[in-house]
Amino acid sequence: MAFSKRLVLAMIFTVFVIAKPSEAALNAHYYDRSCPAAEKVILETVKKAILHDPKVHARLLRMFFHDCFIRGCDASILLDSTKSNQAEKDGPPNISVRSFYVIDNAKTKLEKVCPRTVSCADVIAIAARDVVTLSGGPYWSVLKGRKDGRMSRANETINLPGPTFNVSQLIQSFAARGLSVKDMVTLSGGHTIGFSHCSSFEARLHNFSKFHDIDPSMNFAFAQSLKKKCPISNNRGKNAGTFLDSTTSVFDNDYYKQILSRKGVFGSDQALLGDYRTRWIVETYARDQKAFFREFATSMVKLGNFGVKETGEVRVNPRFVN
Known part of the structure; x- marks a missing residue:
């Protein structure tokens, strides 16, 4: 009996040790008691912003991607530059x-309702979900409990996947964040509500190579239309550029249909059609929007879990450390 009792106690202890780390993990109900109004406050703020600025959809979604890709989802993208440090938000890819x-x-509203409770990192993650849903895309439960980082460096934005990347480079970049090839193609679909400045794709339109003025993987008529939007003499204005698919403010699978028609804006977008590892995924999502929505929600949760900080501070002001 004594042996059996010790064995049972050992088993209980083992279960406790194994379960303990999961208690600190991100949780969909993290603020249910400490700030039950959190998601409602964020949603209403996002809704109001969208009414006044149609580019908010794309910018908030890109904010989430870029934040999570640099140091994990820690709101480092929100920190302002100082005299001694240029922050991520001022890095070229974040223009x-x-x-x-x-x-x-x-955050200002949340500080009034529940001070020092909701992290800026969680606000970004929830806002990204909200702009997708408000644009007609899928809904998912955002896992919460992140803490905010205290460091932000513009030079680290070089680690973001670039618009000129080929498929192998894209796969490598996403794999470093624990994301699969399918996750990569799926998350690229976020470009369905994206906007790009001319600087990110103009190299495909002029003097592309020794043999081609225009990138031969691009639909010729589409390339001509982009040339008009981005003339060589005047393409540096903040509005000089184009939306990344034809349904500019609707979250749908049009992005993949555009790629099949050779109308991907970025070289990295169009490259997905030319590689056997990714082409079948593009074709699947182009014909099955439900499949894209389902996988997008799953991949967003995976990205949101990468490198998160579960200990540390909750910034009062998104732009400065406490």
Whole structure:
């Protein structure tokens, strides 16, 4: 009996040790008691912003991607530059993110309702989900409990996947964040509500190579239309550029249909059609929007779990460390 009792106690202890780490993991109900109004406050703030700025959809979604890709989802993208440090938000790849005021506004409201409780990182993650859903895309339960980082460096934005990447480079970049080839193609579908400045794709339109002025993988008529939007003499204005698919403010599978028609704006978008590892996924999503929505929600949760901080601070002001 004594042996059996010790064995049972050992088993209980073992289960406790195994289960303990999961208690600190992200949780969909993290703020149910400490700030039950959190998601409602963020949703209403996002809705209001969308009414005044149609580019908020794309900017908030890109904000989430870029934040999670650098240091994990820790809101480092929100920190302002200082005299001694240039922050991520001022790195070249983040020129088209902007709309930081939406997170500022949501955080200001949250600090009044439940001070020092909801992290900026969680606000970004919830806002990204909300812009997708409000644009007609899928809904998913955002796992919460992240803490905010205290460091942000512009030079680290070089680690973001670039618009000129080939498929192998894309796969490698996403794999470093624990994401599969399918996750990569799926998350690229976020471009369905994206906007790009001319600088990200103009190399495909002029003097592309020794033999081609225009990237031969691009639909010729489509390339001509982009040339008009991005003339060599004047393409540096903040509105100089194009949306990344034809249904500009609707989250749908049109992005994949555009790729099949050779109308991917970025070289990295169009490259997905030319590689056997990714072509079948593009074709699947182009014909099955439900499959795309289902996988997008799953991949967003996976990205949102990468490298998160579960200990640390909850910033009062998104732009500065406490």
